[in-house]
Amino acid sequence: MTFRELSEYFYRLEQITSRLEMADILRDLLERAKAEEIDKVVYLTLGELMPAFRGVEFGVSEKLMMEALSKASGVKVKQVEALYKQKGDLGETAQGIISWQGRGLSLVRVYEELLDVARTRGTLDKVMKLINLLKGLSGFEAKYAVRVIIGRLRLGVGDATIIDALSLTMGDKELKPYIERAYNLCSDLGLVAKRLKEGGLDAIREFKIQVGYPIRMALAERVSSAEEIIQRLRRCAIEAKYDGFRLQVHKDGSKVEIYSRNLEPMTEMFPDVVKAVIGDIKAQSVILEGEALAVNEETGEFYPFQVTIQRKRKYSVEEYAKEYPLRLFVFDLLYLEGEDYTVKPYIERRRALEELLTHTNTLRASEMFITDSVKEVEAFFEDAITRGLEGIMAKRLDAPYTAGSRNFNWIKLKRSYRGSLADTIDVVIVGYYYGRGARAKLGIGGILVAVYEPSTDTFKTISKVGSGFTEEEWVRLKEMLDKIRLDHRHPRVDSLMDVDVWVEPRYVITVNADEITRSPLHTAGRTLEEPGYALRFPRAVSFIREDKNPEDANTVEEIIRLYQLQKRVSVE
DNA sequence: ACTGGCTGCCC
DNA sequence: ATTCTGC
DNA sequence: GCAGAATGGGCAGCCAGT
Numbered sequence: 001m002t003f004r005e006l007s008e009y010f011y012r013l014e015q016i017t018s019r020l021e022m023a024d025i026l027r028d029l030l031e032r033a034k035a036e037e038i039d040k041v042v043y044l045t046l047g048e049l050m051p052a053f054r055g056v057e058f059g060v061s062e063k064l065m066m067e068a069l070s071k072a073s074g075v076k077v078k079q080v081e082a083l084y085k086q087k088g089d090l091g092e093t094a095q096g097i098i099s100w101q102g103r104g105l106s107l108v109r110v111y112e113e114l115l116d117v118a119r120t121r122g123t124l125d126k127v128m129k130l131i132n133l134l135k136g137l138s139g140f141e142a143k144y145a146v147r148v149i150i151g152r153l154r155l156g157v158g159d160a161t162i163i164d165a166l167s168l169t170m171g172d173k174e175l176k177p178y179i180e181r182a183y184n185l186c187s188d189l190g191l192v193a194k195r196l197k198e199g200g201l202d203a204i205r206e207f208k209i210q211v212g213y214p215i216r217m218a219l220a221e222r223v224s225s226a227e228e229i230i231q232r233l234r235r236c237a238i239e240a241k242y243d244g245f246r247l248q249v250h251k252d253g254s255k256v257e258i259y260s261r262n263l264e265p266m267t268e269m270f271p272d273v274v275k276a277v278i279g280d281i282k283a284q285s286v287i288l289e290g291e292a293l294a295v296n297e298e299t300g301e302f303y304p305f306q307v308t309i310q311r312k313r314k315y316s317v318e319e320y321a322k323e324y325p326l327r328l329f330v331f332d333l334l335y336l337e338g339e340d341y342t343v344k345p346y347i348e349r350r351r352a353l354e355e356l357l358t359h360t361n362t363l364r365a366s367e368m369f370i371t372d373s374v375k376e377v378e379a380f381f382e383d384a385i386t387r388g389l390e391g392i393m394a395k396r397l398d399a400p401y402t403a404g405s406r407n408f409n410w411i412k413l414k415r416s417y418r419g420s421l422a423d424t425i426d427v428v429i430v431g432y433y434y435g436r437g438a439r440a441k442l443g444i445g446g447i448l449v450a451v452y453e454p455s456t457d458t459f460k461t462i463s464k465v466g467s468g469f470t471e472e473e474w475v476r477l478k479e480m481l482d483k484i485r486l487d488h489r490h491p492r493v494d495s496l497m498d499v500d501v502w503v504e505p506r507y508v509i510t511v512n513a514d515e516i517t518r519s520p521l522h523t524a525g526r527t528l529e530e531p532g533y534a535l536r537f538p539r540a541v542s543f544i545r546e547d548k549n550p551e552d553a554n555t556v557e558e559i560i561r562l563y564q565l566q567k568r569v570s571v572e
Numbered sequence: 573a574c575t576g577g578c579t580g581c582c583c
Numbered sequence: 584a585t586t587c588t589g590c
Numbered sequence: 591g592c593a594g595a596a597t598g599g600g601c602a603g604c605c606a607g608t
Contacts, residue, residue: 017589019593059604061579123578123605151580156589158594221591222585245582264581309582309601406592416585438588439596446597466597467586514583514584517599536583537584538598 001037003110003141004102006044010144013155019164022157026165035197039190040111042162047153049115051188052263053214058118060126061150065090068130069146073097085500088440089154091147095139102138110137110145117149154437159189166193175201182207184216184403187263209335211252211285214259215342216404218332220393220412226377229394232408235372236394237346238380241412242329242366243390244293244308249328251277251286269312272321273328276362283356287335290366294324297361302388306517329366330357331393334401342401346409349401370397385415388566390514416514416537424541425559427451428459428550429507430490431499432481442471444478448499449511449538451524452553459505460524460556461495462533468511468540480507480544494523508548512541516563524556525563533559 009029013022026045033041043049050056060068066084070077075097083093105113110133117129130149134142147153163183167176182192182204195203209215223229229236246261247270256274258267267274273292281288294303294311303324311320333353334342341349350368357365371377381392391414399409416423427449435445446466450459469477484504489495493505519526519534526532533556 019590057580059579063578121604152595154595156594160593243583260582262581305583306600312582313602315603408591435596437596464598468597470587512585513598519599521599534599536599539585 001033001041001107003105003107003145004138005032006041006107007141007144010045010153010155011140013157017156019156019161022161023164023168026157026162027168030162030165030169030193030197033197035194037107038197039194040107042190042193044107044111044148045153045155045157045162046159046189047148047151047155049111049118051190053187053259053265055265056115056118058114058149058151060117060130062090064123064127065130065146065150068127068134069094069097071127072131072134085434086440088434088436088445089147090150090152091143094134094146095143098134098137098139098142100135100138102141103136105136105141110141114145114149152437159183162189162193166196170196170201175204178204180404185209186213187216188213209287209340209342211250211255211287211335212257214248214250214263215287215334216263217246217248217261217289218402218404218410219406220410221406221408222417223411223413224417226381226413227374229377229411229413230372230374232411233394233396235370236397237350237368237370238377239331239393239395240329240367240384241390241393241414242291242293242302243305244291244326244329245312247273247290247292247328248334249273249277249288249290251281251283251288253284254278266312268314269317270321270326271317272326272362276328276360280358280360280363281356283337285335285337286333286356288328288330288353289332289334290328290330292326292328295327295361297325304517326362328363330363331366331368332401342403345398345400346395347397381413390414391417414514416512423562424510424512425451425462425535425562426508426510426545426548426553427462427465428505428553429481429503429509430459430461430493430495430505431502432478433464434500439474442474442478444474444481447477447481448495448497449509450493450495450505450553451556451559452551453494453524453556454551457492459490459493459550459553460526460532461493461497461522462519462524462559463511463513463522463535463538464497465509465511465538465540469543473543477544496521496523505550508545508550508553509540510542510545511535511538513538515566516559525560533563 066080070080113133120126166179167173183189185207248259250257256277260266294308333349394411396409429447430450431448432444433446439445446464450461453460481503486502489502513535515536517536519532522532522534524533
């Protein structure tokens with residue numbers, strides 16, 4: 001198969017929105033691919049080169065790609081940038097720029113060149129390889145190669161759609177559960193597709209959990225009240241929700257591998273966790289999942305996420321492990337001594353987990369209790385919040401570990417989900433961004449917002465906002481902002497960040513956020529010595545507030561007070 | 573030797 | 584992470 | 591309700607330029 005043929009499939013896929021039709025086109029593609037091509041076809045269709053746990057990255061995004069496009073075509077970078085801003089898609093930009101014919105490269109050849117780009121160290125060499133690749137592709141092919149490289153393929157196809165298509169290649173959808181299961185256990189859809197093509201259903205049935213192949217993570221749905229939890233689950237397990245990062249830990253004898261929520265390899269970053277797992281878990285082979293966060297072992301306090309995230313590093317690992325030891329709150333057991341635990345009910349997994357773990361500084365079971373009382377859930381939730389935890393998790397007692405899916409077997413409840421208006425913030429819009437992909441068609445993708453500083457009568461940026469408005473609202477917003485458009489930053493706006501379009505600080509919107517954090521990028525509360533403040537997970541919750549003047553927005557002082565009211569750390 | 577721009581990945 | 588949209 | 595694609599703050603690592 002040539003890369004041009006693959007590109008033609010991509011073109012057809014992006015024209016349609018019906019997932020049934022997509023699956024049918026993909027079925028055709030997967031049937032046409034040879035056994036030695038099909039894994040590459042799957043990876044490329046997912047916009048990847050390999051499954052995440054292989055740890056291969058392009059290291060190329062829009063800036064480097066624009067440079068390569070410019071050098072390959074002779075079009076000035078400024079011009080490429082202008083085209084990109086206008087189209088919101090670097091693939092289409094490439095197609096518009098490239099006028100030469102391609103060399104009709106095979107799919108395998110292009111795949112190998114892409115892999116070569118990913119493996120090349122040094123920006124200059126990378127760009128040279130990119131130029132070389134681009135020169136061998138037609139504009140039509142470059143469109144998709146570019147999108148794969150910068151990680152925005154945007155076909156509307158994900159792993160779930162490919163699984164549908166794979167089951168269609170076997171005649172009907174009866175076999176889908178087997179394919180799905182194989183994928184959830186090995187997290188490598190290219191491998192599943194290849195085995196299916198080579199060995200049929202029998203080969204698919206042979207997939208089993210293997211230490212060293214991450215299992216796709218189960219995810220939680222959200223609700224906005226304790227009542228809804230009990231309504232949905234009745235008697236259920238309630239756990240604390242810790243603000244750290246999720247880890248899946250594989251142990252095979254003295255060999256340990258650790259994977260992130262997105263199945264990236266993380267073993268080297270956490271020698272303290274590796275050591276604890278080897279030393280304190282008596283089982284020979286086991287797969288565990290938990291939330292890791294930095295703790296002060298003397299006081300038992302949890303460090304905030306901004307501290308914990310510093311443990312995600314390649315260098316000075318031991319020093320940081322000493323200064324900010326991790327505690328892994330283990331909440332699930334997926335595999336034990338050759339036995340697949342994902343199929344067992346939660347309550348059984350939990351029982352085995354508690355038997356397996358001894359309470360140590362690094363490793364312990366997450367806090368959990370079982371209840372059917374809304375009152376008890378509410379009380380635990382309130383307590384969790386005052387202790388500085390993120391919220392709570394609720395789990396269906398008889399549910400298996402539903403790998404790779406988000407459903408109501410697990411439910412999360414966070415403070416910010418509750419509809420109360422107490423924690424929302426009124427901010428002033430000071431500029432906007434053109435946006436990419438679907439948003440580019442609206443002409444706006446996000447806004448820069450600020451709070452008021454009365455002492456200087458200025459507006460200090462606190463966040464960007466890119467979600468919460470419907471498409472219709474984004475369009476309406478842009479129309480209003482264009483009427484107060486400025487050529488330069490307004491003199492009353494204090495910002496370190498740039499925007500595509502500055503506007504008069506006139507319109508107030510209400511936003512929600514999970515937390516206020518210290519910020520190196522925003523000017524709200526920023527002094528010569530101290531960083532500013534920003535919003536964590538900002539989202540719009542109102543359209544323009546006609547009843548508010550810009551000076552009625554929340555003030556920097558109010559933000560600082562809200563920041564101080566937040567529990568920073570938690571005592572056990 | 574240092575720094576700022578860029579990138580990938582945590583949430 | 585949250586949110587919106589098409590199916 | 592699922593799946594996919596928009597979007598957020600902010601951390602460390604890489605590397606070219608100084």
